Amino acid sequence: MSSQVPRLEVDGLTVTFGGLTALDDVSFSVGDGRTVALIGPNGAGKTTAFNAVCSLVRPTAGTVRIAGRAAPASPTRLLERGVARTLQGLGLFEAMTVLENVVVPLTGRPGRTDAHRATALATLDRLGLAQHAHAPVGALPYPERKRVALARALVTGPRLLLLDEPAGGLGAEDIDELADVVRRLAADGCAVLLVEHHMDFVMGLADEIVVLDFGRVVASGTPDAVRADPAVEAAYLGLEAAA
């Protein structure tokens, strides 16, 4: 894969729901090894953009390209294209063990079951979850469950990782650990797109921030550039500071 072609390229994305324009001509890209955050106030269009990238929402106009090719029309084909995502609601199988949950994305792939289990265990180990491998997910506290959801996304070795509010509901220590995990992934060349409300996490982690407001990109750039942009303060950060 040439480094000239972004891992993810969103170009002129417009999504309308009936008469409502949720996204209006939105463009951004994420290169290999880069971390890009989508921020903006409630209703700005972040989830819609995320869902369009995951083929859960069909663009009214514009394109989503993954490694230079049109994104698959079906979300189930994303794994084959090296894309994995986490969900805001985690979507774990609570009665199954941690290991069973993390093996799920590998089932149906070629290879032996014990090889899949070894891959899942190695992923759990990377995230400090190995000691919980045989515990039912439902027995774990929320931060660990959230890490299991991340392990399930990472087990397939994605080249593009989509994180939906990964810091939500976590304390400071877990957020720092999460930031370290994402930094290591990026250092290994993974492209990361995240939607997040936790500003300290975003500012300390993202290479680039794309600010949405009323479905449009109102600013984009490095954390420092975005922080200094008056349009951002008006759209988002100012509202937070005033809250």
Ligand SMILES: Nc1ncnc2c1ncn2[C@@H]1O[C@H](COP(=O)(O)OP(=O)(O)OP(=O)(O)O)[C@@H](O)[C@H]1O
């Ligand atoms: N399926 C849908 N049908 C109709 N309108 C929708 C649908 N999904 C989103 N919208 C509308 O599109 C706009 C953008 O919503 P979206 O959920 O993408 O914003 P968001 O930035 O993710 O907000 P939040 O931070 O609250 O999650 C909102 O006005 C929302 O009400």
